[in-house]
Amino acid sequence: MNNYIVFSIYFSVIISIVNFIYSLNKKISNSCKAIPILNLSLVLFSILELLKLENNSSIFGIFQNGILAFLPVLFTTFILKFHSEIIPRKIILSYSIPIIYIILKFTKVFKNIPYNYYLFASLLIIYITFFPTKKSMDYIRIRYLNSNIITIFFASIFFYVFIFIFYKNHPVLSISLSFVMIVIQSIIINRKLTDHPIDNLIKSIEQANTIFVLLDEDDNVLYINEAGLKFIGLSRDEIIGKKNEEIIKITKTSNHLIEKNGKTYRFSLQETNAGKVLIINDITSGNKSFSSIDILSNLFDSLFDNVPDGVVIIKEDGTILKCNRQFLEMFGYSKDEVIGEIIDNLIVPEDLSNEPKLLRELVKNQKTLRVETIRKRKDGKKIEVRLTVAKIKNNNTNNNDKAEDLIYAFYTDITSEKEALNIVRNTLQKDMLTGLYTRSYFLRRLTSLSEFSLIGDHHGIILIDIDNFSQINILKNHAFGDEILRQVALRIKNSLREGDIISRPYADEFWIIIEKAGKNYQQAREVINNIVSKIFNEISKPYYIDGEVIELKFSSGLHVFSIIDNADEVMRKANLALKRAKSSKDKIIFYNILIDNELQEKSTKERDLREAFHNRELKIFLQPICKYDKTIVGAEALLRWVKKDGSVLPPIEFIQLLEENGMIVSVGEEILRQVCEVLSENNELKFIDINVSPVQLRDEKMAERFFNIVSSYEIDPSKIVIEITENILIDMNDIVKNNIDKLLKYGFELCIDDFGTGYSSLAYLTLLPLKKIKIDKSFVFRLPDDRKSIKLLEAIYNIAKAFQLEAIPEGVENEKQLEILSMIGYKLFQGFFFGKPVPTYEFLKRLTKE
Template structure:
């Protein structure tokens, strides 16, 4: 009888496939195995799943169930959801053992199945017939989902599925209609399928986890055995008893720890290390008796910070009790320091020790991501004024000192809670998170500008510096951090365009200005190829003879839509975008081409920009233009400004000497408006000094302007340099200039700039007719300065 019973039992086990889910786990691995099943089962979003189907079921049942029953069902659903939330919370916190949480989850699975099985039976029994075609498939779908998401606990999964299947089958069987009996058959077939699927999927899940653990343990053991033979390596083998006390420390281990063998023997391993979360983790692992690898702990040896990496595994006695721990320790101090340095360099600017662009952008994004509605934040974009001139003139080493001091001043100028970062080059940014009002940001911007007004002392040399600041606010100028940063950048551009050393607040109109500027950049890039650029020429008159000595070439842009674009508008754009190099080369070639058609005693004067002076091809451009036009080199005059000499002084002076070696004349333009260092006149023998119109316009009315012009002319004469006065507009100015001995003049009194086709080299320009002090007519004039001009000169 017992034999037949065992055969029946064996047959039942095979039929029910119980062997597939009978996984034997050692007692010491029970906690780990429970955690595996718990983590796999808890990974499914039960709380969201239950909430969705509870709300759907209650809404559906509301149309045909009593209100009190709906309320009861709602209460039960809330209780189930609360229980699931508590289990999910315990899984996250890990305050209790995995076995305890796992048991609670198994119990909840059965309770949930009972509730949903009963609810299914109720709404199938009470629902109107037209609801059944939708309700029955939905109930079976929930049954299948519940089973498949619990493959880690197969027995409870099948209990839950069976209960829910009963909730479908019983009310349908009672109905006993044809369609209902068909539904019964489908539900039972689904139950059989779920049994096969859950047990087979559980087998795959369990065998994979158990085999992976076995392989990992074997690999750890092999690795430890290999290290035992590596006596000359950098790792030290360790062995500790079940309480973590060091056993038989080897000499290399003692030497590394700077302790004697007697002191180390019996000492708890954890006491070697500093009090830290890592040390607490080491102790917790010891309690849990888990394998662990590469646990890095900090320690101090003779006052020096070090880091050691520990890997170990528990060794058990035949009876299953813990015998000892075996593992090895590696000194990873150098690696850890290198990693910390790399991490620091990845997030901080080494020169200023400020956060870099990467860390600033990350912080900015997180700050705006957690900002509440209505909270005000500000971003300040800071750019140092004229830093490139300092860097180029005094060298990168001193430029680095300036950047470091600038970063320090910006940090001191803002609130201690603000984040200051160096974005790159001479650009900085400030994040002011959760400010009370906008005035705080404006005060910070003004403080930054003020702080940068003081020159920076570098090795006893005072270097002038300044700062421009753009300010933008969130959420006013954007809800995302990068939007507000872009707005601050646009405000910074506005501050620079207003003359630098100031702060501007973002205005939406600035975006239109940037788009317009971008459009101008694109149009200017094509202006040369489309033939929209043109040269006009303003005559230079010899004061004594009244003859035309030459012309100054002035660039004009005739845009098909914008009309005539002022050079004051497009020249700065060309300089900033680098297009001035190609345009400047064209100007030189075109001016010489036109000059080739003039009388040979007439010269042409062309302005050079700082960007052109930095162009390595400038000398070749000049040589090529002279050769192709066949114009004598002494008929070409190049004008440079004082500011240009400040940048790369030695390189620029060397280049000017090479150009002058070709026979080309060099003029110093706008003398007296910049730094006006007389050392420039010593460093290079200019052919001419041009007196700026700001002095000429007041020469007849202000004694100081008259005195300045007289001094410049006198100085130029003693240095064998000619002088040209710009912007002469009336007879009184001309008379004063003649008395000073100025060599040449140009201005509206004689002629405005005209296209080459309109130039009349046979006659000198006559003074323009005046109306209320303004030029109302300009006319090609005879070669001699008019009698009216001479009379004015005499009256002067």
């Protein structure tokens, strides 16, 4: 047999015996009686391996497998007993599994049954890992918070399983487990030695006649001793982790004396970073026990030494009386170097030499104080700290001495916290694409500037917008657009003064603050005008991107403000100026009061217009379309605003506003309804023209809604003539084209209004399936004297005839004009000569007479 295996077997026997003898130590066996039993199992396991070697009998292997089957249960018992836990019945019952297994192995029938050792061990490990009781967890947390026993125990289990699975080497398994147990036992002995004083302290507090209560910041009870439970009259389960009204009432008593059950008690309340310590003494007999003071002193010493912050106790003049280890490590000193020294000389930077005295004066009056400041280490390195200072009454003086208050100072190193905060702040304050400030940062700076400026200081705000930037993203791509934004941002930034604030709040807008532009409005305006001229000179130059040359147009709104304006008002006025600049030929506009007045008027008119629509004040007037003999064939519906006072406003007064605010869509459908009502009352009328805005045609569902309205009145769609203006070609997109196609499909007829005034009139004749054209009245107005107009009208008529279109001249006002037009060949006419636009009831009345 391999010498290495023989050696390992003998060595496993020796080491397991040593381990077992070591576990008989009282400190170990008293801690957990399962440890000697577990170690004895390892001894038997090793001896059986030796007997297998000497006798080559399978019976020893069976016993060895039996011990191996018991090991998971023994390990589980060990850890639960180690916690002082009562062994659950399920664990006790689990002993029956290896017992039954061993019995069955000795029978002929079942001697070859496998034992699923891995599953059994895994279930027990899961149990002790995830299902400890609250009592067990509290015990571990109090007694073994810094212990490595649990870590080593679980590591040994995984090591044990690893060895068994991959090597199936019993001697190595026995040696490794024995060594692990020796290490655990050594830690237990060491822990016993170090825990002895803590046990005595806890036992003293628990058995003391003085009442001890520990509260958290929310007055929940964390701990109360037996004397306290008797005083309150509750069990530990009824009070721990909960608020108790009686205890809270005691803490708020001002004279520190309480009466209960005929006895007098004096209490003291000490506040710490972790919470509060309430101590109550029975002073009925006049004999006060001072043992509680010693215990409290020990408790506070423990808190003082273990708090994570640097803590120092100083006199009012700054002399250090006491400090903890964390304070020394934070500032790099030894204890001998700080005790008795003035704290200012050790950790205060020269430029803050006056600060500590001011803080000590403040804390005298305020009792507590918290600030963030800079302190220095022994090596000169500066650190940022959060300093919490509290004044404490010092009663430890002789009767003849004047009591001097002490100052407790807590130092928290926030250098790393500040660095992380700066990184986050920089991320939140800067636009990732351009590196400019974000909208939120810009508004904070603007608010600060508007609130804390000196009287007389005038500042400027500049808003710059890239015209039609969305088209660039559509025609190119977003990466192309992003590069444009980066280059524009860089050019603007290089055109500004040092210290001026620039941000990119939205995709294609840039906001700029010009601080202290002048001491009066005129001076500031001149400075801002020069700056924005410089900016426009740079940003209007061509851009070279991906081999392409791009030229951009910009609009800018500007406003000069001072301390009398708040941030919201400044932004409102600047945005008004920008809006005006976008619709103006002058692309750089300063805010002025006239812009506000126009906005107010527009807002008022819009409100009135909405009310008028809901009150059905927007009505159609009809102008007849006639033959030469004045016989009415059709009409054109023209919108009018009939106010309550009877006054009538033409569409030129409000149609643009309807298009801007989108009301034109709803108003256009109302016009169609009124036209359908007229057609339903008079069947003789062949058609009515209605004007349709490009805004309506850009609505995806426009055609369907028109058809539904006409269908609801049972009107033939061919009686409705849709008049569009020549600028529709400019707005022609897929939506507009689809709406026109659908209208024609539904049976509506299409007509071009004001034909001949645009640049693309002839293009319509080939692009759109028209039925009619209306000739602009500017051609008719010059008749009969202007021969050029006559020639144009003849040419238009011939073109219309060639395309089989009905041509209708507008603006016919006298008989001479009618005669000339009739001689050219026109059959239908419209104008004041045949009738002005009138309300529908008058128009129907005329039709009835005819």
